[in-house]
Amino acid sequence: GDKVKQSPSALSLQEGTNSALRCNFSIAATTVQWFLQNPRGSLINLFYLVPGTKENGRLKSTFNSKESYSTLHIRDAQLEDSGTYFCAAGTGGYKVVFGSGTRLLVSP
Amino acid sequence: GGIITQTPKFLIGQEGQKLTLKCQQNFNHDTMYWYRQDSGKGLRLIYYSITENDLQKGDLSEGYDASREKKSSFSLTVTSAQKNEMAVFLCASSRQGGDTQYFGPGTRLLVL
Numbered sequence: 572g573d574k575v576k577q578s579p580s581a582l583s584l585q586e587g588t589n590s591a592l593r594c595n596f597s598i599a600a601t602t603v604q605w606f607l608q609n610p611r612g613s614l615i616n617l618f619y620l621v622p623g624t625k626e627n628g629r630l631k632s633t634f635n636s637k638e639s640y641s642t643l644h645i646r647d648a649q650l651e652d653s654g655t656y657f658c659a660a661g662t663g664g665y666k667v668v669f670g671s672g673t674r675l676l677v678s679p
Numbered sequence: 680g681g682i683i684t685q686t687p688k689f690l691i692g693q694e695g696q697k698l699t700l701k702c703q704q705n706f707n708h709d710t711m712y713w714y715r716q717d718s719g720k721g722l723r724l725i726y727y728s729i730t731e732n733d734l735q736k737g738d739l740s741e742g743y744d745a746s747r748e749k750k751s752s753f754s755l756t757v758t759s760a761q762k763n764e765m766a767v768f769l770c771a772s773s774r775q776g777g778d779t780q781y782f783g784p785g786t787r788l789l790v791l
Contacts, residue, residue, distance in 0.1 A: 602777060604779060604780065606782075611784075612767060612784065612785050613782070613784055613785075614769065614771075614782035616779055616780065616781065616782075619778070619779040657721060657722070659722075659780075661777050663777065664776060664777065665710060665727055665729055665735070665776030665777060666724055666727065666737065666776075667777075667780070669714075669721040669722040669723075670721055671720060671721040672720075672721055
């Protein structure tokens, strides 16, 4: 099965609403990175997490290594938040394992 | 700050052709990565390099070669392009293994 499972696979939001994306790990993740791939295809890094929580503007992410999951909360969604969100789990070495992504569409 | 550049942006090849993709970074990062992304899918690791002249195989290395002759550059070669192949190849770098990865804009490959 998938080592990094993202849910939901796709999501539609109205502007101004809130939502949460999730990654579940079946590997012993020690770090998590969250990325946004914008409609032009560029990958932008949003967060790098060890176990704990980080916040940046309208985005907040939590990584719980004991329960093997990470969440990304989006508050007051804006049109420019549209794109595909990826999480990637590190296990202490050089490699990370990517999930399949959550496609987010924010509409007016 | 820094930047990662990838050339070319678009690459159209013929079946059986050997194709080379290039990546340059000015972050002065030690580790560099090549990923493949198929349409609507996640990223799969092809090769990575932890320092100049080092090469490590990823999960998808068959059919590819890589070269890290300088710290700032990492090249990927498709050894024999497959007909109807279409994918985006993404290069990334990080200060050290396991650190935040920064990505280039990608090379879009189409094989006729």
